[in-house]
Amino acid sequence: MEQALYAKDGFYRSTGQPARHFRTSVHASPRFAAAVLRLMPDAPQIVDVGSGDGALLAALATEAELxxxxxxxxxxxxxxxxxxxDRxxxxxxxxxxxxxxxxxxxxxxVEQASDGPRLVMVSPDGTECLGDPPDAADLAWLERWWPLTGPGRRAEIGRPRDEAWADLVKxxxxxVVVAADYGHTLGTRPFHGTLTGYRNGRQVQPVPDGSCDITAHVALDACAASVPETRLTTQRxxxxxxxxxxxxxxxxxxxTDPPQYLRGLRQAGEEAELIDRDGLGSFGWLVHSSSARIGL
Structure with missing residues (x-):
């Protein structure tokens, strides 16, 4: 996944603007940017991590450093x-x-084999085989956050995401720090994991040849637990x-005012998409404030 996404010929470096391959809340409506701006503390900067095409920052009406x-x-x-x-x-x-x-x-x-979890090895053409067991730290993460209870079950080891969230907050x-993503918690881990690919807005096989985005849902509860006082809520x-x-x-x-009514309908439709409990609204939000409590 590291090579397929971030190597010199990886997806994020070789496909021009990778943001054109997927649509996020930022692209669903400018109302998303306006809403997150309401979280702005009395501080001079706004940082958009994983900015894609920069649409979120471009939509913000603020004098802050972007x-x-x-x-x-x-x-x-x-x-x-x-x-x-890029840093x-x-x-x-x-x-x-x-x-x-x-x-x-x-x-x-990893996939649960007869002798325990084994790393899933993937060649650039998508061919898979089972490799060595994970190291001790990853095994400990699996035992705590994604225990595999039967042969053939798969999991994504989320420890790097926990560490990334902790590093960002630090x-x-x-x-205020907010991470919004699709994810799951301990009681809803999927049987076969969630690794998949996206190309031109469509879901494809996650072949690690640099031609598609490769992504996996986030074990959000594990991320939240990695930083004290992180709140986990839904986008909705x-x-x-x-x-x-x-x-x-x-x-x-x-x-009385048909144009205004039509604008209101459009806004209502955009907002409904952002908070749809079966769509973008089901995303998880990790929220951390370094000082005052925020009203979420």
Missing amino acids: IAVEIAPRPAGLPARIAWT LPETIDGLVIANEWLDTIPVDV RVRSG DALRALGILGAKPPIELAG
Whole structure:
């Protein structure tokens, strides 16, 4: 997964703008950017980790310093006020948004064999075989967070995601950190894991040849446990607390101000997509504040 995504000829370095291969909450509606801006603390920076095409920062109406962290090339036409870097800042004061970032942190896949978990080895053409057992630290993670109870069951070892979340939070001296991603918790781990690929907006086999995005759902409860005082909630609940309700405009407006009524319908539709409990609303949010409590 590391080579397929981040090597010189990997997906994120060789496909131009990889963000065109998938659609996120940022692209669903500008209301998403407006909502997360309400989390902005009294601090000067907004950092978008895994920025993709920079659309989130470009949509923000703020005087804060805007920093996009993304290893893909800077998109043409991105506003000059947005700084573009391929490395996380050493220190951050402000709001950090990591939207669909943790799922692209590379993980190993294991399968339960007759003698215990074995690493799943994959060749560039997608051919699989079982390799060695995971190391002691990964075995301990599996036992705690994703125990495999029968032959053929698979898991993704989420320890690198836990460490990535902890490292991100550690860099924030003052502010709020949010990671939004599709994931699962201990009681809902899938039998065969979740590793998959995406190309041109469609789900494909996760062949590690650099031609597609390779992603896996995040064990969000494990990430939350890696940093004290991290709150785990759903996107639906978080956005509703931030004013995204999906409410339709009053029908009377259709007669008195039809254009305004149509704009209200469009906004309601966009908001409904963001908080759909069977879609984007089911995403998990990891939220950490270094100082005051926030209303989520």
